[in-house]
Amino acid sequence: MFISEFLHTFLDLFYPRTCLHCDRSLNDSYELYICEDCKKQIRHVRDHACVRCGASLGPHVKSEEKEGCLFCKGKYLPFNTLTSLTYYDGVIKTLIHKFKYSRQKFLLSVLNDMVTTNEKIKEIIPCVDVIVPVPLHWLKKLRRGFNQSELLSIGIQKHFLKPISKNNLCRIKHTESQTHLTKSQRRLNIRNAFFVKDPKLFKGKKILLVDDVLTTGVTASECSKKLKKAGAESVHLLILAIADYHSYW
Numbered sequence: 231m232f233i234s235e236f237l238h239t240f241l242d243l244f245y246p247r248t249c250l251h252c253d254r255s256l257n258d259s260y261e262l263y264i265c266e267d268c269k270k271q272i273r274h275v276r277d278h279a280c281v282r283c284g285a286s287l288g289p290h291v292k293s294e295e296k297e298g299c300l301f302c303k304g305k306y307l308p309f310n311t312l313t314s315l316t317y318y319d320g321v322i323k324t325l326i327h328k329f330k331y332s333r334q335k336f337l338l339s340v341l342n343d344m345v346t347t348n349e350k351i352k353e354i355i356p357c358v359d360v361i362v363p364v365p366l367h368w369l370k371k372l373r374r375g376f377n378q379s380e381l382l383s384i385g386i387q388k389h390f391l392k393p394i395s396k397n398n399l400c401r402i403k404h405t406e407s408q409t410h411l412t413k414s415q416r417r418l419n420i421r422n423a424f425f426v427k428d429p430k431l432f433k434g435k436k437i438l439l440v441d442d443v444l445t446t447g448v449t450a451s452e453c454s455k456k457l458k459k460a461g462a463e464s465v466h467l468l469i470l471a472i473a474d475y476h477s478y479w
């Protein structure tokens with residue numbers, strides 16, 4: 231037995247590694263952070279979602295990008311497509327929460343893997359020119375120590391070798407947690423929260439706008455508006471986890 235293996239086994243006697251979601255002891259040889267059972271529980275958004283608005287659709291409903299589904303057809307949306315990779319509940323909610331609020335930054339590698347190996351992202355990447363993370367206000371970023379959407383965007387940039395723009399879309403208004411607000415209050419609250427410093431950098435560009443979670447869609451919507459106003463040709467939203475819903479818009 232190698233010394234490092236011995237040390238590992240020795241440490242596990244005192245600090246057994248457990249699943250971050252269900253607390254079951256992990257199998258050292260193939261389980262990292264979460265157990266296989268929990269991993270299987272992650273609900274991936276497969277094909278039954280509207281390409282235009284991201285709404286969950288039944289297995290027999292189809293939607294074309296331009297037309298949209300029964301929820302978004304005819305409605306104005308500030309972005310062109312919405313792609314979400316997983317549903318925001320259970321295991322993925324635990325992982326994102328621990329990553330964002332408990333500073334368990336090592337979880338970034340798990341989340342990054344989930345994003346870059348996803349089949350849906352492989353389809354979108356060739357259609358975009360630049361990756362833009364949804365920005366945090368500098369004060370929030372300072373408190374948290376990082377912007378989770380920016381870290382996910384960097385993962386995409388490195389994996390697919392696409393340009394990234396981290397500082398041109400910025401958040402100029404600091405808002406405290408919006409969870410207690412109604413949707414119309416959130417909309418009002420977020421108005422003029424974002425700003426594009428140099429619009430010509432986005433002019434004529436196809437933008438991949440990246441966020442970790444979409445709960446009401448108000449933030450992503452507002453950012454998309456600013457990008458379009460700056461002259462972006464199209465905005466494609468990429469969301470790691472979306473709250474289960476039929477339509478936000």
Ligand SMILES: [Zn+2]
Nearest residue numbers: 249252265268
């Ligand atoms: Zn587990």
Ligand SMILES: [Zn+2]
Nearest residue numbers: 280283299302
């Ligand atoms: Zn739709």
